[in-house]
Amino acid sequence: MQLMEGEKEQILSCVDEVLSNSTKEKEDLIPILQKVQAKLGYLPVLAMEKIAEGTDVPAADVYGLATFYNQFRLNPPGDHEVKVCLGTACYMVGGDITLESFERRMEIKEGETTSDRRYSLERVACVGCCTMAPVVVVDDEVEGKVTPTRVDGIMLELEGKSDKSDAKDSSNGSKNTGNKDDSDKEEGERI
Amino acid sequence: MSASGSEAIYQKLYEEAKKNIDGKEGKTQVLVGTATCGVSAGALKIKEDFEREIKEKDLDVDVVEVGCIGHCYAEPLAVIAKPGHPAVCYGYLDDGLVHRLVEDFLAGDDPSYEYALAALDRNDVFPTFEDFPRGIYEQKLILENCGYIDTRDIFSYIARDGYKALSKALEEEPSAVLEEVKAANLRGRGGAGFPAGIKWEACIKSGQDEKYVICNADEGDPGAFMDRSILESDPHLVIEGMVLCAYAIGAQKGYLYIRAEYPRAVGHVQEAINQAREKGLLGESIMDTDFSFDLEIFQGSGAFVCGEATALVNSMEGNMGMPESRPPRLASQGFRGKPTVLNNVKTFAYVPYIINRGADWFKEIGTEDNPGTAVFSLVGKVNNTGLVEVPMGTTLRELVFDVGDGLRDNKEFKAVQIGGPSGGCLPESALDVPIDFDSLHEAGAIMGSGGLVVLDENDCMVSVSRYFLEFTQHESCGKCTFCRLGTKHMLDILNDITRGEGDAETLELLKDLAEDVRDGSLCNLGKTAPNPVLTTLEYFMDEYKAHIEEGRCPAGVCRELILYYIEPPKCSKLCNVCVGSCPTEAIFTRDDGLKEIDQEKCVKCDNCLKACPPEYNAIVKLSPPVLPPEKEKTAK
Numbered sequence: 001m002q003l004m005e006g007e008k009e010q011i012l013s014c015v016d017e018v019l020s021n022s023t024k025e026k027e028d029l030i031p032i033l034q035k036v037q038a039k040l041g042y043l044p045v046l047a048m049e050k051i052a053e054g055t056d057v058p059a060a061d062v063y064g065l066a067t068f069y070n071q072f073r074l075n076p077p078g079d080h081e082v083k084v085c086l087g088t089a090c091y092m093v094g095g096d097i098t099l100e101s102f103e104r105r106m107e108i109k110e111g112e113t114t115s116d117r118r119y120s121l122e123r124v125a126c127v128g129c130c131t132m133a134p135v136v137v138v139d140d141e142v143e144g145k146v147t148p149t150r151v152d153g154i155m156l157e158l159e160g161k162s163d164k165s166d167a168k169d170s171s172n173g174s175k176n177t178g179n180k181d182d183s184d185k186e187e188g189e190r191i
Numbered sequence: 192m193s194a195s196g197s198e199a200i201y202q203k204l205y206e207e208a209k210k211n212i213d214g215k216e217g218k219t220q221v222l223v224g225t226a227t228c229g230v231s232a233g234a235l236k237i238k239e240d241f242e243r244e245i246k247e248k249d250l251d252v253d254v255v256e257v258g259c260i261g262h263c264y265a266e267p268l269a270v271i272a273k274p275g276h277p278a279v280c281y282g283y284l285d286d287g288l289v290h291r292l293v294e295d296f297l298a299g300d301d302p303s304y305e306y307a308l309a310a311l312d313r314n315d316v317f318p319t320f321e322d323f324p325r326g327i328y329e330q331k332l333i334l335e336n337c338g339y340i341d342t343r344d345i346f347s348y349i350a351r352d353g354y355k356a357l358s359k360a361l362e363e364e365p366s367a368v369l370e371e372v373k374a375a376n377l378r379g380r381g382g383a384g385f386p387a388g389i390k391w392e393a394c395i396k397s398g399q400d401e402k403y404v405i406c407n408a409d410e411g412d413p414g415a416f417m418d419r420s421i422l423e424s425d426p427h428l429v430i431e432g433m434v435l436c437a438y439a440i441g442a443q444k445g446y447l448y449i450r451a452e453y454p455r456a457v458g459h460v461q462e463a464i465n466q467a468r469e470k471g472l473l474g475e476s477i478m479d480t481d482f483s484f485d486l487e488i489f490q491g492s493g494a495f496v497c498g499e500a501t502a503l504v505n506s507m508e509g510n511m512g513m514p515e516s517r518p519p520r521l522a523s524q525g526f527r528g529k530p531t532v533l534n535n536v537k538t539f540a541y542v543p544y545i546i547n548r549g550a551d552w553f554k555e556i557g558t559e560d561n562p563g564t565a566v567f568s569l570v571g572k573v574n575n576t577g578l579v580e581v582p583m584g585t586t587l588r589e590l591v592f593d594v595g596d597g598l599r600d601n602k603e604f605k606a607v608q609i610g611g612p613s614g615g616c617l618p619e620s621a622l623d624v625p626i627d628f629d630s631l632h633e634a635g636a637i638m639g640s641g642g643l644v645v646l647d648e649n650d651c652m653v654s655v656s657r658y659f660l661e662f663t664q665h666e667s668c669g670k671c672t673f674c675r676l677g678t679k680h681m682l683d684i685l686n687d688i689t690r691g692e693g694d695a696e697t698l699e700l701l702k703d704l705a706e707d708v709r710d711g712s713l714c715n716l717g718k719t720a721p722n723p724v725l726t727t728l729e730y731f732m733d734e735y736k737a738h739i740e741e742g743r744c745p746a747g748v749c750r751e752l753i754l755y756y757i758e759p760p761k762c763s764k765l766c767n768v769c770v771g772s773c774p775t776e777a778i779f780t781r782d783d784g785l786k787e788i789d790q791e792k793c794v795k796c797d798n799c800l801k802a803c804p805p806e807y808n809a810i811v812k813l814s815p816p817v818l819p820p821e822k823e824k825t826a827k
Contacts, residue, residue, distance in 0.1 A: 025509070026508070026509040026510075027507070027508055027509045028509065029509040030490075030492055030506065030509055031489075031490070033492075034451065034490060034492065064511055065509075065510075065511060068494060068511040068512065068668070069492035069493055069494050069506075069512075070492070070493035070494060071451050071452070071492035071493040072492065086413070087413035087414050088413045088414035088570070088571070088608070088611075088642070088644050088658070088659075089414055089570045089571055089644065091413075091658050092571065092572075092644070092646070092650055092655075094796070094797060097794075097795075097796045097797065100794065100796075101774055101796065104774075104775075124452075125411065125413050125452075125493075125495075125662075126412075126413040126414060126415075126416075127227075127231065127452075129227070129228050129231035129232065129263075130414055130416075130568070130570040130571075130576065131228070131232075131263050131264055131266070131570065131576040131577075132231065132232065135231070142230075142231035144231070144232075147796075147798055147801070148774040148796040148798050149771075149772055149774060149798055149802075151774070152774060
């Protein structure tokens with residue numbers, strides 16, 4: 001994913017700040033990644049390279065950690081984050097159909113972000129409110145019993161939330177940004 | 192070590208707490224359940240509503256956040272404790288009901304029993320939770336305080352005899368704690384049921400000075416939330432259990448490995464740790480003795496395999512969470528190469544009770560080889576979903592039909608999935624299995640950490656086992672070939688079967704592969720990954736056969752094997768509900784006014800079936816997907 005204007009500086013200063021507050025030991029590596037992700041919303045390749053430099057761990061190992069654990073994301077979050085729960089209870093009542101409906105509406109696959117960074121879509125293992133299945137989390141708000149029709153409703157609400165120019169953009173259809181595998185590969189090669 | 196020191200200090204703490212709590216309890220209190228389950232049902236808004244309404248009326252009422260009371264089906268929940276009335280729990284709250292309660296009960300004096308779920312204490316006016324059918328079977332031990340105490344106030348815990356076990360233990364030698372836990376035969380609640388006392392003893396025997404205590408709260412099973420609820424609702428209980436363990440084995444440092452996906456649990460535990468430090472219950476010289484122990488939280492990053500002990504330690508050391516072969520066991524060579532005790536949240540939660548009330552008391556609960564209780568998160572197609580705690584030895588039938596109050600919508604019971612992705616699916620015939628580590632293992636499932644999903648006639652067992660395998664396949668760390676590639680192949684086969692492909696031979700292959708993965712994997716993730724497949728193959732072979740031989744999904748779940756069809760005689764012509772409900776515009780109106788589904792466009796989302804008004808009920812699912820003759824005539 002292309003970095004936006006000013007993003008590079010932001011990444012560098014964020015990594016510097018987190019590193020200066022840590023022991024820079026290997027044991028501290030996961031907490032460092034967590035803190036950087038908490039600040040930036042994701043782990044850009046540049047950040048991982050800088051962390052590798054700072055902690056004296058091979059960049060490949062940092063990338064290994066970032067891809068091993070589900071918590072870390074390599075794509076930036078969209079302005080509106082949609083997480084679809086696919087825990088047991090949600091799956092049984094059609095959580096996968098809900099996910100598909102979002103994929104159809106956003107024109108991306110799960111784990112991706114639209115190129116204008118308006119929406120990102122994720123599947124999560126279980127948000128722990130199995131009694132309200134199927135559940136989706138839209139911008140940190142949990143909504144239960146979501147049907148494909150409701151997905152249309154949610155998307156309409158989200159489109160309404162943005163300012164006018166943005167809304168126009170997104171209603172024109174946010175184009176796919178290349179699927180996750182591709183971007184993973186790219187980042188992998190660059191590292 | 193000053194002999195009478197710790198108990199005297201405790202006495203002072205207890206009195207301080209009592210005074211503090213009594214001051215609060217003399218007042219009217221509204222306790223809102225704000226564990227994650229409550230919050231997702233809107234509890235925080237309910238809390239705001241209460242606060243706003245109370246402020247508007249200028250009432251002298253405290254609104255307190257408590258944890259999970261276990262009756263998740265009725266969230267959001269609140270308890271109102273008003274002097275002169277029994278404390279009453281209200282469920283299914285919304286802003287209107289809050290307004291009503293504030294006006295009638297808090298400002299007025301009418302407890303509005305018509306909206307009440309149950310009273311908390313025995314009284315002459317209203318039934319309690321113990322009078323519910325599930326109350327007969329339930330025995331709350333480690334959930335005793337959950338939902339009743341202010342999770343963010345250490346006094347609330349101390350006033351309920353919290354940290355008493357610790358003060359008692361500090362008066363005696365560390366070995367006394369170990370002996371008590373050993374005598375109680377407390378088996379680890381993480382799933383395998385290894386006796387905690389023996390684990391602790393092995394750690395002591397290692398003879399090294401530097402030791403660690405780690406609490407495993409990396410609850411990764413989809414559909415399980417017991418550990419989260421305990422940490423959110425009663426964090427001090429787990430902390431006290433860990434301090435007791437540390438005292439028994441002589442550890443100086445401990446960690447709570449909590450999933451980063453549980454931000455509320457992380458927050459509550461951190462707050463609890465800070466408070467305990469402040470009160471001298473953690474840190475240097477605990478209760479003025481020469482025993483020092485401190486705790487820290489490590490946030491897990493979401494890898495199911497990290498629930499495995501060696502993988503968890505690897506991940507704490509900053510590596511990928513890959514399991515190692517054992518021995519050496521963690522007890523001799525664990526975190527940073529030092530002896531380490533790693534136990535589940537629930538295991539630690541039992542310890543203070545055992546020390547307080549004695550091993551004999553503990554052994555009276557449950558069965559001989561499996562003393563104590565079992566905590567389950569009961570989800571799926573039962574009426575009363577939620578968190579339940581029953582004595583070991585209760586049967587699955589009692590759990591599903593009495594505690595869970597049977598199946599929703601009077602559907603027929605099909606199976607119960609127990610133990611998460613590592614567990615198995617047990618059919619009706621196996622329902623009389625008592626719940627304990629050994630019996631469940633014999634039946635082909637495992638106790639696991641306690642997720643229990645009830646399935647009904649509308650669930651396809653092939654699809655269920657496919658779902659769990661997809662999960663384990665995704666979470667396989669990739670170390671062992673059998674787990675990495677074997678599960679992938681199994682998943683491919685199951686995907687084929689759900690599409691109606693495959694033959695008798697593929698079933699044989701699936702079974703062989705399942706056995707090989709079980710035997711050829713290093714850790715329990717791989718060893719147990721085939722369990723859902725093996726148990727469904729054993730108990731639900733007819734469903735596999737229906738998919739393969741007839742191209743039919745008996746439950747109507749597998750999407751390649753069903754189609755939706757509008758029965759012309761039943762369609763009303765005048766109603767357009769199905770047309771509007773279709774997300775892909777596959778439903779259209781024919782020239783004669785009847786509706787019809789364009790099968791090319793249909794994504795089988797089930798929306799139209801739900802939308803069609805019950806008085807028409809015109810939409811049916813057909814499996815195998817063969818159109819009735821008169822449909823074919825009109826098909827383009």
